[in-house]
Amino acid sequence: MIKADNLGKKFDDFVAVHDLSLNVGEGELLALLGPNGAGKTTTVRMLSSILKPTTGRAWVNGYDVVMEPAAVRRSIGMLTEQPGLYLRMTGMEYLEFYGRLYSLKDKQIHERGMALFERFNMADASHRRLGQYSKGMRQKVGLIRTMLHDPAVLLLDEPTSAMDPHSAKLVRDAIREMRADKRSFILCTHNLAEAEALADRIAIIKRGSIVAEGSSQELKTQLLGQPQVEIRVDQRLNGEVKELADLVAVEWVGENGLRYRTDTPEKDNPILVRRLGELGLGIISVQEVTQSLEDVYLRVVADEKESKFNEVAQ
Amino acid sequence: MTLAVLKNPIPVTRHDLYMSMVLARREVKDTFRDWRILTPIIMLTLLFPALMNFTAGRMLDFVSDYGAEIIATQMIPFLLLVVGFFPMSFSLIIALEAFVGEKERKSLEPLLATPLTDAQLYLGKMVAVLVLPLLSAYLGMTVYVLGLYFSIGYSPPAQLFAQAIMLTTVQGIIMVSAAVVVSSQTTSVRGANLLASFIIVPMALLIQAEAAALFWGNHFGLWWLFLALAITAVVLIRMGLHLFNREEMMGRDLDQIRLGWIMIQFRDRFTGKWENGRYPNPFRWYKQTFAIIPQLGKGFSILLAAFAGAMVMGIILANIYTLPPHLQAEFSSENITANLSELEFMLGDLPRLIFTQNVRVVILAALLGTFTFGVLAVLIFMLPWVLVGFAAGQIYLAGDDPILFLAGTILPHALIELPALLLAMAAALRWHITVIAPPPNTTLGEAFIAACADFGRIFVGLVIPMLFLAAYVEAYVTPQVLFALYGG
Numbered sequence: 074m075i076k077a078d079n080l081g082k083k084f085d086d087f088v089a090v091h092d093l094s095l096n097v098g099e100g101e102l103l104a105l106l107g108p109n110g111a112g113k114t115t116t117v118r119m120l121s122s123i124l125k126p127t128t129g130r131a132w133v134n135g136y137d138v139v140m141e142p143a144a145v146r147r148s149i150g151m152l153t154e155q156p157g158l159y160l161r162m163t164g165m166e167y168l169e170f171y172g173r174l175y176s177l178k179d180k181q182i183h184e185r186g187m188a189l190f191e192r193f194n195m196a197d198a199s200h201r202r203l204g205q206y207s208k209g210m211r212q213k214v215g216l217i218r219t220m221l222h223d224p225a226v227l228l229l230d231e232p233t234s235a236m237d238p239h240s241a242k243l244v245r246d247a248i249r250e251m252r253a254d255k256r257s258f259i260l261c262t263h264n265l266a267e268a269e270a271l272a273d274r275i276a277i278i279k280r281g282s283i284v285a286e287g288s289s290q291e292l293k294t295q296l297l298g299q300p301q302v303e304i305r306v307d308q309r310l311n312g313e314v315k316e317l318a319d320l321v322a323v324e325w326v327g328e329n330g331l332r333y334r335t336d337t338p339e340k341d342n343p344i345l346v347r348r349l350g351e352l353g354l355g356i357i358s359v360q361e362v363t364q365s366l367e368d369v370y371l372r373v374v375a376d377e378k379e380s381k382f383n384e385v386a387q
Numbered sequence: 388m389t390l391a392v393l394k395n396p397i398p399v400t401r402h403d404l405y406m407s408m409v410l411a412r413r414e415v416k417d418t419f420r421d422w423r424i425l426t427p428i429i430m431l432t433l434l435f436p437a438l439m440n441f442t443a444g445r446m447l448d449f450v451s452d453y454g455a456e457i458i459a460t461q462m463i464p465f466l467l468l469v470v471g472f473f474p475m476s477f478s479l480i481i482a483l484e485a486f487v488g489e490k491e492r493k494s495l496e497p498l499l500a501t502p503l504t505d506a507q508l509y510l511g512k513m514v515a516v517l518v519l520p521l522l523s524a525y526l527g528m529t530v531y532v533l534g535l536y537f538s539i540g541y542s543p544p545a546q547l548f549a550q551a552i553m554l555t556t557v558q559g560i561i562m563v564s565a566a567v568v569v570s571s572q573t574t575s576v577r578g579a580n581l582l583a584s585f586i587i588v589p590m591a592l593l594i595q596a597e598a599a600a601l602f603w604g605n606h607f608g609l610w611w612l613f614l615a616l617a618i619t620a621v622v623l624i625r626m627g628l629h630l631f632n633r634e635e636m637m638g639r640d641l642d643q644i645r646l647g648w649i650m651i652q653f654r655d656r657f658t659g660k661w662e663n664g665r666y667p668n669p670f671r672w673y674k675q676t677f678a679i680i681p682q683l684g685k686g687f688s689i690l691l692a693a694f695a696g697a698m699v700m701g702i703i704l705a706n707i708y709t710l711p712p713h714l715q716a717e718f719s720s721e722n723i724t725a726n727l728s729e730l731e732f733m734l735g736d737l738p739r740l741i742f743t744q745n746v747r748v749v750i751l752a753a754l755l756g757t758f759t760f761g762v763l764a765v766l767i768f769m770l771p772w773v774l775v776g777f778a779a780g781q782i783y784l785a786g787d788d789p790i791l792f793l794a795g796t797i798l799p800h801a802l803i804e805l806p807a808l809l810l811a812m813a814a815a816l817r818w819h820i821t822v823i824a825p826p827p828n829t830t831l832g833e834a835f836i837a838a839c840a841d842f843g844r845i846f847v848g849l850v851i852p853m854l855f856l857a858a859y860v861e862a863y864v865t866p867q868v869l870f871a872l873y874g875g
Contacts, residue, residue, distance in 0.1 A: 123500060123633045157495070170413045
């Protein structure tokens with residue numbers, strides 16, 4: 074559905090995107106993460122045929138973004154970070170305008186528009202001026218606009234920013250439903266929990282290139298290593314840890330517990346538990362220490378900041 | 388340039404028109420809901436013409452006391468143009484709002500992500516921006532004319548009314564199409580407003596030209612003015628169609644002059660480093676410079692036509708304004724050789740004077756051309772040839788041989804000087820008109836700097852040496868040829 078090969082974009086002497094490749098299949102959602110200015114917006118603009126790539130090629134819904142821009146734009150629904158509404162129009166007038174640009178019949182626009190307004194709990198606001206909407210409502214209208222023509226591909230930039238938790242959940246549910254209906258998504262967000270909850274794969278962009286890509290779990294393993302295992306015991310630990318050194322790499326020892334990593338947890342964990350029992354310790358719990366996507370993201374971004382700091386220091 | 392416009396994809400299909408009108412309808416509706424635009428337009432449409440009626444009536448009464456009705460009768464048509472222009476001037480404000488304002492409010496990007504083509508977007512916005520000011524201008528002019536008819540019994544001649552309508556319309560189109568160009572180069576309404584002075588000042592001058600034509604009573608001259616404005620409008624629309632595209636609009640986040648980048652671009656292009664990242668040797672540099680010449684074809688054609696036109700114009704002017712015999716005698720062979728002999732005392736300095744004068748003229752023409760799409764550059768290039776044609780015409784009328792005159796006074800150094808000037812002016816013209824339609828995949832800035840650097844290469848590498856040589860030929864060889872031909 075969305076494919077990019079070695080995509081690059083240069084503005085005069087500034088390289089915004091460099092050698093970026095990605096692939097998003099039918100019904101798949103790829104989350105693009107990255108610090109501000111990393112190249113997410115430029116990538117989305119190239120995929121929506123707004124900007125022409127300087128290098129590389131990309132296809133959306135089977136159409137070449139440079140050769141068939143009109144077909145590409147008919148296939149996509151794009152939500153920008155700021156919805157950019159016409160505040161003197163009513164919600165329905167706004168949809169009428171966009172619906173006509175997608176060559177929808179007025180009847181279709183009204184039926185589909187009202188259904189979407191109802192879905193996002195805004196039916197009573199459809200005939201109010203957009204200027205009277207709250208920030209979250211404006212974001213929802215933007216989203217309704219992107220869904221109005223039932224596009225095969227949705228490119229969403231911070232779709233739930235400024236929304237209350239309930240509205241955000243409605244949006245996430247809508248995205249899940251559309252995915253089930255074989256729609257493909259690219260989601261640019263700083264909301265890591267949302268990315269983790271919705272995305273099949275996550276790509277982290279840094280300085281215009283994808284530096285890490287995979288499922289949430291794959292990224293954690295790739296960047297943070299195997300998860301830590303924490304064991305809590307019923308007594309104070311007094312030198313028993315030394316007895317485990319030949320088995321696993323213990324990384325932290327507390328009064329009543331320890332943490333370690335192992336590449337073969339299925340083999341090592343039972344042995345470890347048995348050995349602790351032999352040492353007279355009662356096992357209260359054995360669990361993986363949660364590794365968050367935030368840790369992954371910060372690891373990537375921190376690398377950048379550290380190297381910048383080192384450059385300056387040198 | 389006009390033909391180039393016709394070759395470009397201007398929306399013509401029903402679907403294109405439909406899409407443009409969807410956009411235009413929304414914009415017009417939006418404008419009608421904005422009291423900040425609506426209130427002054429209503430005032431200018433209804434109150435201002437009434438004020439002008441009152442002014443015209445008072446003035447007519449006043450000047451009649453002194454038997455100077457002619458002042459009022461010339462003033463009344465001018466006020467008609469003013470009445471039309473005032474509401475029309477709002478098109479500039481609406482245009483800047485519609486183009487760059489939308490960019491600033493972030494509502495442009497969702498629009499650009501729709502199937503609308505750049506041309507549909509351009510047409511839709513043009514129509515939207517023009518509708519309200521044009522309607523109010525027409526209405527205002529009608530109110531003014533009706534007011535005059537009922538108050539003092541004056542009705543303008545049909546030609547004048549048609550001219551006023553057409554001039555007002557074309558002025559609106561110019562302002563809007565210029566506003567598009569300005570908008571495409573800025574990211575904020577503030578920035579666009581600052582650049583709008585480049586539109587307002589020429590428009591103010593235009594109003595003065597219209598006033599002069601009307602006070603002079605030269606109503607036919609207004610047709611020429613209309614023609615010039617129509618051509619300008621076509622050029623600006625062409626430019627707007629080229630610049631109003633997604634890449635130009637979204638590929639820029641800040642209005643800033645990056646002097647460093649400009650200098651590097653210019654340096655790399657001028658020195659030839661752009662080719663492979665290394666400074667070329669002089670032989671290679673000249674090879675690159677010669678490679679620019681085939682790209683100057685359009686400029687050469689325009690300049691050769693201008694050259695021929697200037698000579699013909701000079702001859703025609705000589706026929707119209709024939710000099711009295713004592714002045715014609717100045718062109719006699721005796722006088723020419725005598726005058727030349729008087730120059731002998733400054734012969735040592737003559738090549739430098741000729742050379743610096745020619746270089747100054749080329750630089751001045753090149754600089755003035757940047758503000759006028761090359762028009763002033765071409766006019767400056769034409770000026771000496773009009774004089775040459777004029778002098779040759781006078782010589783012919785005095786019974787002397789103009790060919791002999793040209794062969795003796797112009798030809799020897801013109802053989803070098805004319806190609807040098809043609810080269811310089813063609814390169815300058817290419818630089819001036821590159822903004823109208825930059826090459827594909829190039830931004831306006833890049834194209835402008837590259838063409839400027841190319842002009843610099845031609846000027847420094849070829850034109851200056853040729854002008855230097857021509858100055859020596861003019862100082863030392865031409866007089867000898869002249870003496871040989873005329874004797875003395």
